[in-house]
Amino acid sequence: MENFAQVVAALKQGEVIGYPTEAVFGVGCDPDNQQAVEKLLEIKQRPVEKGLILIAANYEQLLPYIDESQLTVEQKATVMATWPGPVTWVMPTKANVPAFLTGQFTTIAVRVSDHPLVQRLCLEFGKPITSTSANLTGQEPGRTAQEVEQQLGHCLAAILQGETGGRTNPSEIRDARNGNIFRQG
Structure with missing residues (x-):
């Protein structure tokens, strides 16, 4: 049984949720809510310096965070050719994007x-x-809602019931400026 409304409400209340992605379940929160991000990092036991991935429904949702003026037309076209899809791109950030999202980097x-x-x-x-x-x-990483519940259920406000996209590996991570691969997909 899908619990969509509960999960969206938890996000709006600054809570951390679990949800299925292309290969594994993810944990996420509102990227503009510093307390929510700090809660997520605490749950994950993840250092803030590593930075976080933002996942979106469309390119327009990412525009407040990325500085596309630092990318060439060709670089942007390379990125767009892979979306929507399982490739995560490291891109230059706008100056106002907080360090609790970018970590030690000037990219996101x-x-x-x-x-x-x-x-x-x-x-x-x-x-x-x-x-x-x-x-x-x-x-x-959890690949089912049950695995996420076992490992992190006590920390999450809600876990979106659903299936992953069936991919074996988490998303590939590449640099939009030079194409370098940080993590193989």
């Missing part, structure tokens, strides 16, 4: 997902959400 990792539940979630929420694998740092 972003993805336009092709997962129907992620798309619906971001559209209903009205903006991107953070996306990091649903696991404690160093543990295996």
